[in-house]
Amino acid sequence: MTPRPTINDVARKAGVSKGAVSFAFNDRPGIAPETRERILETARAMGWTPSSRARALSVSRALAVGMVIARPPETLRADPFFPSFIAGVESVLAESGYALLLQLVPEDDEGHASYRRLAEQGRVDGVLLTDLHVDDTRPALLAEVDLPAVVVGPDLGEGLWPAVGVDDGPGIAAVVEHLVSLGHTHIAHVGGPAVMVHGRSRRDAWAAALADAGLAPGPFVESDFSAEGGAAATTSLLDLAEPPTAVVYANDLMAMAGLAVAVARGIDVPGRLSIAGYDDTELAAYLQPPLTTVTTDVTGWGRAAATRLLDLVEQRRPTEPVLSTPRLVVRGSTGPAPHDVPDSSTKERP
Structure with a gap:
C-alpha cells in the first residue's frame, strides 16, 4: 500500500x-x-x-463551536428551521475543519450551566446563540466566561457580540397586506411565545400592519411554534362567536396544523378561511391547498452565522453577511374574503 x-x-x-x-x-x-x-x-x-x-x-483551539438549544426534544424534532440552519452551519464548519457540538437543555435552564461547562472545559471555541429571549441574559454570561458568540437574530443593542439576522417584520407585514388586498378585515394571528424575540417581533409586525391598513386588532393566540400548539390555537379561534376570515401563523408548522384542523371541521380553505404561514418549509408547496407563506433562506442564514463566528474565533476581519430579504409566496391557501361576514373598522372590538 x-x-x-x-x-x-x-x-x-x-x-x-x-x-x-x-x-x-x-x-x-x-x-x-x-x-x-x-x-x-x-x-x-x-x-x-x-x-x-x-x-x-x-x-490551541478545540476546533469546535457550540449550539445550546433550550427546547423539548419533541418540539425541536418537528421544527424544520433547525435542520436547514444546521445544514448551513455545517457546510462552513466542514470546509474549515471545525465540528459542531449541539446540546439540548431544559427550557427553564436557558443553557446557563451548559455554557459555563463548555467554557470551563474548553470544549468549544465559540457558540451560536439562538432562540433569543426578551431581556436575554446569555450574552452577558458569555462575555463573563469569555466565550466568543454570535447572536442569531436581531442585534440586542448591548454591543457584546455581533448579530447575524433577518428582520422578519416585512415578511409578516406582506402577508397582512396580501390578505387586506383580498378584502379580509378580520385577521387573526397565532404567534410564538411572547418571551422569545421572534415571537414578539412577528406579533408586533402583524398588529402594526393591521393598524396601517386602518383595521381593528384581530384575535391573537399565543402558542409555542409546535404543530400541537398550532392546532389548539386554531380550534380556539374557530370556536369564537365571530371567527376570523384569515389567520397569519408565526411559522409553517403551526399553519399546517391549523389547515388540518380547518379541513377536518369541514371549513373551506380558502373559501371561508384563508391561512398563511412563515418559513416556506419544503412541505408547504405540497399541501392541499398549498400554503401561502414567507420564504427565507435559512440555510444561507446558517452559513452566514457560522462564517461570522469563525471570523471572531480566528480574529479575522469580519465578513459582511449577505442575507436574502424574506419574500411572500402566494399559493392556494389564501383567497378573497367571504362576503357574508361583518366588516371590521378602526373601532375597537367589544
Missing part, C-alpha cells in the same frame, strides 16, 4: 518549510498569498489534510 503523505512530503514538494505548510492551513499571516495557494494546491494534489487533533494543538 502507498503510505499516506505527511506534512514533510507536502513541504518538500511545495519547496517550503513545514512551518509554512502549517501557516497556510491555519490561515495565519506570514506567507505570501501565492505561496499559500501553491501549498494548498500541492496538498490537494497529494491528497493530504492536516490531522484535526494536531491542528487543534498547534493553534
